Amino acid sequence: xxxxxxxxxxxLLRVRLACGWLMLWAAAAMLAPLIAGDLPYRxxxxxGVWYPLFQPGKTDPVRPGEPALRHxxxxxxxxxxxxxxxxxxxxxxxxxTRSLPPGSSSRLGGRTVWHGLGTDAAxxxxxxxxxxxARVSALTVLTAGGLxxxxxxxxxxxxxxxxxxxxxxxxxxxxxxxxxVPMCGFYAGYLRRFAWEDALAARALVPELLIRTGLSAAxxxxxxxxxxxxxxxxxxxxxxxxxxxSLLLRVLExxxxxxxxxxxxxxxxxxxxxxxxxxxxxLAAIALxxxxxxxxxVRAETRRIMELPYIEAARxxxxxxxxxxxxxxxxxARASLLVVAVFAAAGILLLESALSYLQVGxxxxxxxxxxxxxxxxxxxxxxxxxxxxAICCSVLAFNTIGGHLRRRAAGMPGAPA
Amino acid sequence: xxxxxxSRLLWAPAVLLLLTWITFALGRAMKQDxxxxxxxxxxxxxxxxxxxxxxxxxxxxxxxxxxxxxVSVSAWAxxxxxxxxxxxxxxxxxxxxxxxxxxxxxxxxWVAARHEAEALNEAPALPPGMAAARWRILYPLSRSSDxxxxxxxxxxxxxxxxxAGLPEDPARRLQASAARLIPGASRWKSYVPCxxxxxxxxxxxxxxxxxxxxxxxxxxxxxxxxxxxSLRDPMLRTLKFSLAAxxxxxxxxxxxxxxxxxxxxxxADRILTQFILLLESVPAVWGATLLxxxxxxxxxxxxxxxxxxxxxxxxxxxxxxxxxxxxxLALRTALLEETRKxxxxxxxxxxxxxxQALWRHAMPQALLPWIALTGGIFPALVSGSVVIERIFTxxxxxxxxxxxxxxxxxxxxxxxxxxxxxxxxxxYLIADWLHHALDPLIRYAHASAA
Numbered sequence: 001x002x003x004x005x006x007x008x009x010x011x012l013l014r015v016r017l018a019c020g021w022l023m024l025w026a027a028a029a030m031l032a033p034l035i036a037g038d039l040p041y042r043x044x045x046x047x048g049v050w051y052p053l054f055q056p057g058k059t060d061p062v063r064p065g066e067p068a069l070r071h072x073x074x075x076x077x078x079x080x081x082x083x084x085x086x087x088x089x090x091x092x093x094x095x096x097t098r099s100l101p102p103g104s105s106s107r108l109g110g111r112t113v114w115h116g117l118g119t120d121a122a123x124x125x126x127x128x129x130x131x132x133x134a135r136v137s138a139l140t141v142l143t144a145g146g147l148x149x150x151x152x153x154x155x156x157x158x159x160x161x162x163x164x165x166x167x168x169x170x171x172x173x174x175x176x177x178x179x180x181v182p183m184c185g186f187y188a189g190y191l192r193r194f195a196w197e198d199a200l201a202a203r204a205l206v207p208e209l210l211i212r213t214g215l216s217a218a219x220x221x222x223x224x225x226x227x228x229x230x231x232x233x234x235x236x237x238x239x240x241x242x243x244x245x246s247l248l249l250r251v252l253e254x255x256x257x258x259x260x261x262x263x264x265x266x267x268x269x270x271x272x273x274x275x276x277x278x279x280x281x282x283l284a285a286i287a288l289x290x291x292x293x294x295x296x297x298v299r300a301e302t303r304r305i306m307e308l309p310y311i312e313a314a315r316x317x318x319x320x321x322x323x324x325x326x327x328x329x330x331x332x333a334r335a336s337l338l339v340v341a342v343f344a345a346a347g348i349l350l351l352e353s354a355l356s357y358l359q360v361g362x363x364x365x366x367x368x369x370x371x372x373x374x375x376x377x378x379x380x381x382x383x384x385x386x387x388x389x390a391i392c393c394s395v396l397a398f399n400t401i402g403g404h405l406r407r408r409a410a411g412m413p414g415a416p417a
Numbered sequence: 418x419x420x421x422x423x424s425r426l427l428w429a430p431a432v433l434l435l436l437t438w439i440t441f442a443l444g445r446a447m448k449q450d451x452x453x454x455x456x457x458x459x460x461x462x463x464x465x466x467x468x469x470x471x472x473x474x475x476x477x478x479x480x481x482x483x484x485x486x487x488v489s490v491s492a493w494a495x496x497x498x499x500x501x502x503x504x505x506x507x508x509x510x511x512x513x514x515x516x517x518x519x520x521x522x523x524x525x526x527w528v529a530a531r532h533e534a535e536a537l538n539e540a541p542a543l544p545p546g547m548a549a550a551r552w553r554i555l556y557p558l559s560r561s562s563d564x565x566x567x568x569x570x571x572x573x574x575x576x577x578x579x580x581a582g583l584p585e586d587p588a589r590r591l592q593a594s595a596a597r598l599i600p601g602a603s604r605w606k607s608y609v610p611c612x613x614x615x616x617x618x619x620x621x622x623x624x625x626x627x628x629x630x631x632x633x634x635x636x637x638x639x640x641x642x643x644x645x646x647s648l649r650d651p652m653l654r655t656l657k658f659s660l661a662a663x664x665x666x667x668x669x670x671x672x673x674x675x676x677x678x679x680x681x682x683x684x685a686d687r688i689l690t691q692f693i694l695l696l697e698s699v700p701a702v703w704g705a706t707l708l709x710x711x712x713x714x715x716x717x718x719x720x721x722x723x724x725x726x727x728x729x730x731x732x733x734x735x736x737x738x739x740x741x742x743x744x745x746l747a748l749r750t751a752l753l754e755e756t757r758k759x760x761x762x763x764x765x766x767x768x769x770x771x772x773q774a775l776w777r778h779a780m781p782q783a784l785l786p787w788i789a790l791t792g793g794i795f796p797a798l799v800s801g802s803v804v805i806e807r808i809f810t811x812x813x814x815x816x817x818x819x820x821x822x823x824x825x826x827x828x829x830x831x832x833x834x835x836x837x838x839x840x841x842x843x844x845y846l847i848a849d850w851l852h853h854a855l856d857p858l859i860r861y862a863h864a865s866a867a
Contacts, residue, residue, distance in 0.1 A: 183610075187608075190492075194513055194516060253428060257842045258841070259799075259838060261800045261803055262803055262833065262837055263439075263834060266446075266834065267446075270822075270827070271446060350701075353700040354700065354804045357808075358807060358819070368702055371702055371703060375706060387703075388699075388706065388707070392703060395697075395700065396695065
């Protein structure tokens with residue numbers, strides 16, 4: 001029984017809806033601090049003008065002739081408020097009347113706020129929490145997704161391009177590497193552990209990272225130079241083939257065997273903290289555990305393309321490897337990468353929702369964390385519905401777009417999934 | 418020859434070894450010192466010596482006094498700083514001192530002198546309030562790593578002890594040893610790596626040999642129960658749900674996948690496909706929360722594999738829905754792929770009905786890659802238990818692991834992670850073997866190659 005072709009317009013509508021949702025999400029993530037907040041844009045109080053939203057920590061004394069924007073002697077909240085320009089929606093920090101229904105409004109501190117989705121059992125505004133969660137979840141997906149693409153493309157491209165025999169290193173080069181890498185670990189890692197802690201405490205990791213990179217580069221270069229000067233016999237100069245491809249396959253196999261969620265949970269408990277550094281640690285951990293799909297695809301695509309006749313022709317013309325890869329392999333390999341990237345984004349979002357549901361260190365602000373409050377409270381159905389719906393819509397949007405891209409890449413826009 | 422299967426089989430031990438390293442490393446990555454935590458009843462301010470002795474005893478009991486791995490790389494000067502001090506902060510301070518001076522003997526003498534000075538706090542003839550006053554100096558002494566500041570603190574301790582009429586010798590010794598901490602001639606020892614071989618006297622060796630020889634996953638830090646025993650009942654509960662969910666996923670996946678391909682394009686198929694796509698997008702946490710709202714459960718589930726009650730249904734559904742849709746869609750897509758091939762048209766042309774051709778000819782073809790997919794489902798179910806059991810308060814393996822991790826009981830966590838990894842490897846190997854055994858193409862190619 002042949003399948004009836006589905007009307008193309010409907011599929012396009014679905015994809016359009018998905019794109020629309022993603023744009024809405026992006027807009028909410030970008031504008032969240034502007035449209036939902038506890039601080040006014042502009043406050044007229046006690047004879048002065050404050051811009052608390054834009055200068056939240058400003059406490060400079062007034063100097064003669066200073067423009068009004070920099071005028072912020074005392075906390076504006078302590079002074080009688082004459083007029084204020086408030087953001088249209090409330091923020092996440094203040095607590096309002098508990099368990100208000102959607103669409104109701106309440107008054108707090110001279111401001112009437114509208115609770116679009118109501119408040120939860122603790123009195124927090126649900127819409128504000130959703131907007132804040134949108135920001136956190138979007139940042140998670142973008143950063144972790146970017147890291148995954150970076151690691152996956154680099155590893156997959158290297159393995160696919162070099163295979164098991166194309167990359168070779170002289171024996172003295174191998175010896176230099178085998179000496180230099182542990183030395184880098186000792187001098188740039190172990191010995192600088194106190195410098196790392198101090199830099200972490202002072203929030204100045206960049207110089208420390210630069211020092212470590214420079215030290216490692218110097219050690220590697222020094223070892224290579226020494227090997228080149230000292231090991232000159234023909235035995236040392238013979239080349240060894242690097243089994244890059246097999247190595248990657250083994251690593252991918254290992255990653256398949258790792259219980260991802262469990263390990264992330266444990267990493268968060270063992271090393272995570274409920275602040276920004278904990279959040280970025282979790283992002284890095286998520287990326288390090290999920291780049292296998294991208295690497296597998298890029299490796300397979302690169303290998304497939306490397307077999308094609310036009311690559312042979314390009315190679316015969318004497319193109320250098322970097323140009324060959326960039327101009328001839330990568331443009332063909334990246335088409336299917338987009339599909340995997342979109343599905344990977346959906347996977348990250350699901351993982352993030354599980355982690356933030358469990359409230360592990362650093363991930364306590366995502367949409368999933370709102371669901372934790374709803375557990376076992378039938379009366380608070382709104383708190384269970386809206387954040388879950390947001391995650392679900394986002395994942396569905398990613399899946400829809402991914403499916404559409406895959407069908408388009410396969411040349412059958414109308415075929416069902 | 419079936420390359421994937423044999424290469425996987427050959428590499429499985431290496432992957433297993435790496436897996437034990439990773440899980441063991443995670444098991445050691447503790448925020449708190451379990452030995453110090455189990456001496457929590459002792460106050461380090463008023464009874465520093467008793468606390469130190471208790472910690473040393475506990476460390477020995479837990480086997481944490483041994484080096485972590487067979488081999489260790491550290492600075493030449495470092496001869497085991499962790500053994501000197503009871504708590505991580507003073508360990509860190511001592512390590513910084515050692516890093517600056519490079520003189521192990523000086524740091525050891527300094528720590529010993531400080532412990533001696535601290536032990537004076539436990540003397541019975543101490544004037545009232547004196548212990549607290551001395552601790553105000555001794556505490557920063559144990560946390561600071563600046564030799565100049567240390568010398569100042571030692572001076573003021575000597576002054577205070579002299580005024581209170583206490584013996585002056587400990588404070589004098591502290592002063593003398595502080596003077597030796599100034600970076601001196603042996604600073605180079607901090608910059609020379611030293612590889613030390615510990616052999617079988619290492620924590621990893623004890624852990625891994627316990628697992629290999631006796632199937633013993635070590636002991637919980639909290640109550641000294643064997644990890645294997647404490648995992649048994651929770652494991653039965655998790656297995657009950659995940660095995661049932663696996664069986665149901667396979668059955669539903671087969672049925673829905675076949676029927677979806679058989680009636681492809683019909684209204685029911687389109688509704689089912691959209692429903693599954695929608696289901697795949699529902700995060701497990703949300704689905705489970707909604708199920709819990711729809712049907713509140715008490716969370717007291719029996720640990721028997723076949724002991725099912727009505728309240729076990731929502732957790733089972735939560736376990737089930739992730740795998741089922743994935744399997745059904747994969748089978749449906751694979752089957753439809755087969756129907757586009759020329760031999761399928763030949764089968765239809767010979768007079769077979771669509772259903773017959775699908776069942777007899779397309780199904781065996783489509784099932785082979787599908788079987789390879791099923792290998793990952795069971796381990797995913799078990800690791801997903803961390804979330805689902807948290808939501809339904811089921812005291813299964815995931816809940817037990819999360820509890821243990823929150824209490825810093827990393828032996829249980831390492832045991833769980835290792836078991837889960839083993840399940841994954843076994844699952845993929847079994848799926849590969851089935852693929853190998855069932856696919857005549859691979860079998861014949863293998864036979865003719867041999």
